[in-house]
Amino acid sequence: GEGLYLQSRCQERSLSTLVLADVSLSTDAWIGQGAKASNVISGIRDSLLLMAEALVACGDDFALYGFSSLRRTQVRMLKLKGFEERYDNATRGRITALVPGYYTRMGAAIRYCTDLLKDRPSQKRLLLIVTDGKPNDLDHYEGRFGLEDTRHAVLQAREAGLIPFCVTIDREAGEYLPHLFGHNRYVVVQDATRLPATLTRLYSALTQ
Numbered sequence: 001g002e003g004l005y006l007q008s009r010c011q012e013r014s015l016s017t018l019v020l021a022d023v024s025l026s027t028d029a030w031i032g033q034g035a036k037a038s039n040v041i042s043g044i045r046d047s048l049l050l051m052a053e054a055l056v057a058c059g060d061d062f063a064l065y066g067f068s069s070l071r072r073t074q075v076r077m078l079k080l081k082g083f084e085e086r087y088d089n090a091t092r093g094r095i096t097a098l099v100p101g102y103y104t105r106m107g108a109a110i111r112y113c114t115d116l117l118k119d120r121p122s123q124k125r126l127l128l129i130v131t132d133g134k135p136n137d138l139d140h141y142e143g144r145f146g147l148e149d150t151r152h153a154v155l156q157a158r159e160a161g162l163i164p165f166c167v168t169i170d171r172e173a174g175e176y177l178p179h180l181f182g183h184n185r186y187v188v189v190q191d192a193t194r195l196p197a198t199l200t201r202l203y204s205a206l207t208q
Helices: 002-007 040-058 089-096 106-117 143-159 177-181 192-206
Strands: 015-022 061-070 074-081 124-131 163-168 186-188
Touching: 015 040, 015 106, 040 061, 040 089, 040 124, 040 192, 061 106, 074 089, 074 106, 106 124, 106 143, 124 192, 143 163, 143 177, 163 177, 163 192, 177 186
Parallel strands: 015 061, 015 124, 124 163, 163 186
Antiparallel strands: 061 074
C-alpha cells in the first residue's frame, strides 16, 4: 500500500511536518456523480489517517491539526496530534470524529501553525495544507482580502524557514493558488478518494 511505498523511501533525516486540514462546512460536499461520487471530508479523514501511519513508520516528527473559522474572533484550531504526543487510538478517534463546520480563514490558521512549526529543531520543516477551496469567511474575508491575507501568511511561513505546500480538490484552484503558494507549491486532485495516495506520494517527493 501507499504506507509501505513511503516507508521504503525513508532514511535518517532531520524533518518536521505539520499537516493542516480544512474542515470547514464546504468539506461536507460530494464531488462527482453516481458510484464515482466522493465525500470530501471522508477523503480528508482518510488522508490524515494514512499520513499519520506513514509518518510513524518513518519515525518523522509530526503534528496534525484541523481548522475552520467563524469571523476573525473564532478561528477554531483542532489539535488532532501535537508534536509531543504519541500517535495512538485517541489520535485516531479525533481524526475519525472530524465534523465539517463554519468557514475557511486560511491565513490565520497558517500563522498559528507557522508559530508551532518554526520552533521545531529539525533542519527541514514542512507545512502541508489540505483544502477544498478558497479562503473565505463572513466578515469581508471573501474574494481579494482573504486571498491576500493567505498569501501574506504563506510568505511569512517561508520567511520563518518553512516549506508551505497546498493539496486541494478545488478544480478552480489554478486561478488563485499560484498567487498564494507559487507555481510549484500546490497540487490539484480531481476527486477526494485520490487525496490519501496523492498526499503520501507528495510527502515522499518533498522530503527527498
